[in-house]
Amino acid sequence: MAYFIHDACISCGACEPECPVSCISAGDEKYVIDASICIECGACNSVCPVDAPQPE
Template identity: 80%
Template sequence: MAYVINDSCVNCGACEPECPVSVISAGDSKYVIDADGCIDCGACSNVCPVDAPQPE
């Protein structure tokens, strides 16, 4: 199951460099995860200060 970033994202960017498969990128109002490439590792969730990345 892929992770998604919910609306509590504050655009801090902490998640992007932690993704081992580089599927996180900056969106218009929050970061986004390409669900097709997500390996469900949770690395993004572990560093997020607002718990925005959640399993889909």
């Protein structure tokens, strides 16, 4: 199940460089994950200070 960034995101950007497949990008109000590319590794969640990336 791909990860999704919930509304708790504070747009700090910590998750983006941690993604090994570069599926995270800055959105209008929060970062977003392209579910079609996500490999469900959880690297984004491990660095997020507010636990915004969660499995869908």
